[in-house]
Amino acid sequence: MMAGNVVVVGGGVAGMEVAGQLARSGCMVTLIEKESFTGGHVREWHHLFPDRRNSREVTDYLDRQIDHDNITLMAGTTIARMEYGKKVFTVDTDNGTSLSADAVVVATGFDLFRSERKEEYGYGIYDNVITSADLEAMFRNGAIKRTDGTTPEKIGIVHCVGSRDEKAGNIYCSKLCCITAVKQAMELKEHISDAKVYCFYMDMRMGGALYEETYRESQEKYGINFIRGKVSEVGETIDHKLIVKVEDTLVGRPLRMELDMIVLMAGMEMSKGGVKMAQIFGLKTGENRFFAAADHHYGSNASNVEALFLAGSCTAPMNITETISHARAAAAEVINYLRKAER
Amino acid sequence: MEKFGFKLSKPRVIDFDRNDKSVAEFIHANEPSFRLCIECGGCSATCTAGNFIPFSLRELHILLKRGETEKVKDNIEKCMLCGKCSLVCPRGVNTRNIIELAKRAFKIPELHAV
Ligand SMILES: Cc1cc2nc3c(=O)[nH]c(=O)nc-3n(C[C@H](O)[C@H](O)[C@H](O)COP(=O)(O)OP(=O)(O)OC[C@H]3O[C@@H](n4cnc5c(N)ncnc54)[C@H](O)[C@@H]3O)c2cc1C
Ligand code: SF4
Ligand code: SF4
Ligand code: SF4
Numbered sequence: 001m002m003a004g005n006v007v008v009v010g011g012g013v014a015g016m017e018v019a020g021q022l023a024r025s026g027c028m029v030t031l032i033e034k035e036s037f038t039g040g041h042v043r044e045w046h047h048l049f050p051d052r053r054n055s056r057e058v059t060d061y062l063d064r065q066i067d068h069d070n071i072t073l074m075a076g077t078t079i080a081r082m083e084y085g086k087k088v089f090t091v092d093t094d095n096g097t098s099l100s101a102d103a104v105v106v107a108t109g110f111d112l113f114r115s116e117r118k119e120e121y122g123y124g125i126y127d128n129v130i131t132s133a134d135l136e137a138m139f140r141n142g143a144i145k146r147t148d149g150t151t152p153e154k155i156g157i158v159h160c161v162g163s164r165d166e167k168a169g170n171i172y173c174s175k176l177c178c179i180t181a182v183k184q185a186m187e188l189k190e191h192i193s194d195a196k197v198y199c200f201y202m203d204m205r206m207g208g209a210l211y212e213e214t215y216r217e218s219q220e221k222y223g224i225n226f227i228r229g230k231v232s233e234v235g236e237t238i239d240h241k242l243i244v245k246v247e248d249t250l251v252g253r254p255l256r257m258e259l260d261m262i263v264l265m266a267g268m269e270m271s272k273g274g275v276k277m278a279q280i281f282g283l284k285t286g287e288n289r290f291f292a293a294a295d296h297h298y299g300s301n302a303s304n305v306e307a308l309f310l311a312g313s314c315t316a317p318m319n320i321t322e323t324i325s326h327a328r329a330a331a332a333e334v335i336n337y338l339r340k341a342e343r
Numbered sequence: 344m345e346k347f348g349f350k351l352s353k354p355r356v357i358d359f360d361r362n363d364k365s366v367a368e369f370i371h372a373n374e375p376s377f378r379l380c381i382e383c384g385g386c387s388a389t390c391t392a393g394n395f396i397p398f399s400l401r402e403l404h405i406l407l408k409r410g411e412t413e414k415v416k417d418n419i420e421k422c423m424l425c426g427k428c429s430l431v432c433p434r435g436v437n438t439r440n441i442i443e444l445a446k447r448a449f450k451i452p453e454l455h456a457v
Contacts, residue, residue, distance in 0.1 A: 226381075248409065253357050255357040
């Protein structure tokens with residue numbers, strides 16, 4: 001039986017799936033997660049696109065994946081140092097443990113774009129400007145309220161916050177915030193049935209399984225309104241209503257609208273934890289600052305470092321389905337590598 | 344001779360909150376496929392009338408939704424109801440019925456249509 005010691009860094013969807021797959025193939029896995037809990041971002045979400053299931057179902061699946069004798073979970077720590085020689089990594093955690101590994105998988109995920117950086121949208125300045133992540137938290141708590149306790153009746157959703165925006169330093173598309181916007185718009189209508197919801201978008205990027213269908217459903221069954229135009233600025237009236245400045249590009253004229261609440265579709269960025277791993281392991285990053293895979297077509301899990309593989313959204317924005325597929329492919333790459341390198 | 348050019352010019356901005364969207368609401372209620380329009384312009388490109396005179400059904404759709412009904416009211420009569428637009432629409436919008444409904448809505452005084 002093939003064996004080997006593998007260290008997996010990052011205990012989100014990607015890291016948990018890689019660990020589970022490797023353990024079932026006979027590898028001894030140490031899963032290192034900097035937080036005290038596993039699951040990564042998905043723990044913060046409520047119901048998931050495309051099928052609107054409870055995120056708990058996915059995290060329960062992942063918990064079962066890592067419930068295996070070959071997996072040692074080290075939570076609340078990260079890697080502080082690394083040496084590589086004779087095809088073996090010696091990895092020191094920041095709580096003083098030293099591990100030896102034949103291969104390493106980096107699955108350090110993404111960080112949410114900090115929306116205060118887009119100052120003109122007023123996040124952290126105006127009360128009722130929130131992010132997609134904040135709205136997920138509200139859904140989990142079961143109540144959608146403005147800070148004064150009232151229920152918002154007119155809600156705007158701003159797409160591409162911190163993505164596709166040179167001024168924010170990110171020219172790439174985060175790929176899943178359009179579908180998140182549509183999903184959240186429908187959920188808002190389910191919570192507040194007479195609410196009016198407006199999505200302000202530059203392009204509707206509906207390129208995933210069931211995305212376009214969901215978009216259509218949001219129009220047909222929920223009456224969500226779509227306005228094509230990049231919101232340039234958000235202001236506030238004396239009575240704490242929010243005003244958006246936008247051009248309705250399909251009419252070709254500026255549009256003015258007052259809103260009770262604005263939800264910013266914050267983009268995905270390379271995580272700070274990933275940047276740290278890039279320094280420690282000497283990993284290459286791309287123009288978008290995510291890890292650069294060795295080949296776009298057939299090497300999306302390989303890195304520029306021998307015996308070091310990449311999994312999940314630390315390489316590019318990905319949804320859960322893509323993350324799990326990418327993680328499984330990473331596990332297969334590790335197994336192939338260990339087999340070839342069989343000592 | 345006019346010395347001072349003071350006159351009230353209507354601002355270009357679409358005043359969404361004040362605009363009267365009752366015609367669009369009337370159409371929504373009677374032809375739900377109105378919601379499905381994605382403003383692709385397929386209808387306008389194929390339009391029999393639009394090939395000869397300035398007339399765009401896509402534009403009329405969006406103006407109705409924004410409550411900018413004035414322009415629509417004058418323009419909608421240009422449609423010849425040939426129905427070609429509904430043949431090309433990728434979203435299955437019942438375009439012809441929308442035109443009929445809009446015309447009807449403009450005749451209902453309670454809708455406060457312009
Ligand atoms: C607002 C929003 C809503 C979303 N909703 C959906 C949805 O409904 N459906 C869907 O399919 N997808 C959704 N996604 C995408 C989904 O969140 C991602 O696909 C998924 O989180 C990617 O998993 P990951 O493991 O690659 O990264 P992450 O979830 O970011 O996990 C990375 C893990 O690594 C840990 N880590 C980072 N650095 C280190 C380090 N140096 N050392 C140790 N540990 C480290 C982190 O603490 C984290 O636990 C959404 C994304 C956003 C932004
Ligand atoms: S997925 Fe949509 S909202 Fe997100 S960056 Fe791309 S275009 Fe913008
Ligand atoms: S029905 Fe009217 S809008 Fe449609 S193609 Fe014919 S003329 Fe144009
Ligand atoms: S073809 Fe259909 S979807 Fe496209 S603009 Fe016309 S009505 Fe809308």
